[in-house]
Amino acid sequence: MNTDTVASSGALQGVRVLEISSLSGAVCGRVLADLGAEVIKIEPEGGEAARQDLPRVPTRAGEISASWLAYNFGKKSVTLDLGTPATDAQFADLAKSADIVICDFQRLSLSEMDRLAAVARAANPKLIWTEILPFGRGHAYEAMPATDTTLQALGGHLYQNGEADRPPVRIGLPVGLSQAGAEASNAALMAYYHALRTGEGQRVDVSVQEVVIWTLLNTTMAWQILGLNEMRGGAIRKERANRFFTRLVWPCKDGYVVFGPVGGGGGSARIKSYAALLKWMEEDGVTDDILTRHDWNGEGQFAIPQEDYDAVTAVIKAFIEPKTTDELISRAVRDRILMAPINSIKHIFENVQFRDRGLFKTLHDEALGVDVELPANWVRMSQTDVARMGPVPQPGADTEAVLARIKEATA
């Protein structure tokens, strides 16, 4: 911890982080910066490659990656050519003044990580050295080539997404890498908490494959217990290791809603939700014997035949289809029906709950000529600030100031 840093009043005020990253390391640094840490990116001359990742957005200073902007605003940038032993002394000085280093496999090879870790950890034994790798460290597979999509596959998630009669599909976002970044932030902080209390630094590594496995929730148990390999099913699928299909995505007049009215497991919220739906249907004059033929969310739900699930789905689908998302959701919120809109990006930007909660904060970046709202306020902390907005750093913008400060501290 550094007492000379007063850049924020977040919970991590004074915690200094060096980030040698591409996407996943940047997400890790984003979380730490939002919580008040000073995050210093170490970039090659001209800036790191991720500044040009797709999609790009126009700015006064030329095109820039949208994800680079979103995950790197408010950080500092120091340019340093890490490829040469000649800069090792400078890197060691930076490490000496830091608490946490983050690096990821898209930016550094394993041998580069090892070389830099040796320099940094020799200079500062209390340092937390954090690595994000496809499969983690310490085994024969650690250097295998991988990308976000191949890791969505090897984490067991990709197989389960999409239509049954087409190839499996990925989530169309680099979720393995970004979730690994978030995971690395908490792992690094756990290790830092330990260092704060004991003085002991250490290496922490995060496996993207294991991060993806933690998005499955019950897949590995379903195989062990039932010998069941879950199968994708588009809008209609077998939920929670069920043997029957239920519809989860429902078309409506102007979009889609997600809703699990029947057969999704027990719990009083599901039972009340279904009762509220039936009341609404009755008000609209929709009655059908199938709606009450079974205790659809009770203990017997696992024994109800598929044809009955299909029949009740047909009646509910006909009820939902002509209604607008607004009609459906305002009633669902009022009566606690377990339904939600399938938000597009625009819907998220406009969503009344996000807006009312103050999720978005405006980033005003003079140099880029950009005013943009970011979903920065993701947590509320009663005693410490969150997400201090600051401009996107130009490559090397802080090199002189940071190196001068370090020189002063080590003098």
Next chain:
Amino acid sequence: MSKGIFDGLKVADFTWAAAGPIATKQLADNGATVVKVESFKHPDSIRLGGPFIDDKPGINRSGFFADFHSSKLGIGVDMNHEDALEIIRPLIEWADVVAESFRPGIMKKWGLDYDSLRKINPRIIMLSSSLYGADGPWSRHPGYGAQGAALAGIQHMTGWPDMPPAVPKGAYSDSVSPRYALSAVMAALIHRERTGEGQYVEMSQIEATAQLVAPQLVELQLTGHEAQRSGNVKAGAILHSVFRCKGDERWIAIEIENEAQWAALTDVLGDAEALTAARAQGREALEARVSELTTPRDPFELMTACHKAGVPAGVTYRGSDLLEDPILDARDHFWPLHHEEMGTLKYNGPAYRFEKTPTELRFASPRLGEHTDQVLTEILGFTPEDLAGFRDSGLLQ
């Protein structure tokens, strides 16, 4: 062996379903004493979600529940009993951290909102994690992670452009939000370590999940373009798709990011000339040609050949493949733990490894109320007579 990072940390855990328990599991598996408090009249609802051992539903039989509750102690209390605080108040006095994931208002109803807790224990750190957050017009609306995935754009970005959004596996926001929740709790613990000050950490699971679409929100505002689901098409890649292999429902994901990988792939698949010609014809022609070459190949052999050549490739693993994966085996990912009713099952270990303070999944998930007597006597200091009184009044089972 070194003790876990949280050895000595005390956690009163009121969380339920997935998002909360996955966060507190990290504390438990790293050495914290985590006491999960359940209402025996309204137990954690994922105890009612499959898979169930022997395919028979039962309160202590869910593998879904088990995986999120390693290393935790469990007590069963009637939380709606008028005397519930007789047990809960000393638990709050004991705790460093209180975590809960109820719909907003429930903890306050029990007299356990943050203002009440800090009067009992001024250094307490409280985490409230709910789907929508503690305020706003939708805050009282109940929901699960499937709704969370829809609200945060994950469903919108998954599936084929000509089809409705596909539901991504899992209650997706339940896997994103614990990572953010834990970072915020860690920041609060670090702040407390340095200043002595506790605090209230309040978060919405969909707001955490929306971090994954922050770039798309930037793109929308600065270009007017709205990102859409696009099957397996990825802009900028030379090749990026999922291809059929030999066997029932066997597929391989391949992504080619540069010319060196492309050259290596043509070597692995053979027929470099035809592949290069197909590439010149465009994405669809190339994918069709690659698919012809992968379809007769064993997916695992093909993946190994790709990896040896430096080509990123991944078999689309099923649950059974994960249990048999040599990578996960080498990583010691799975932890076999014995449970009295469920036998020995392999629990998922964490995605991180600490070099000096190893994580340890110490024991299997608690049966409902399994540790009630132990926690009340050994931790909270009640006598057997006290417990008998609590049972007489219906506070305990």
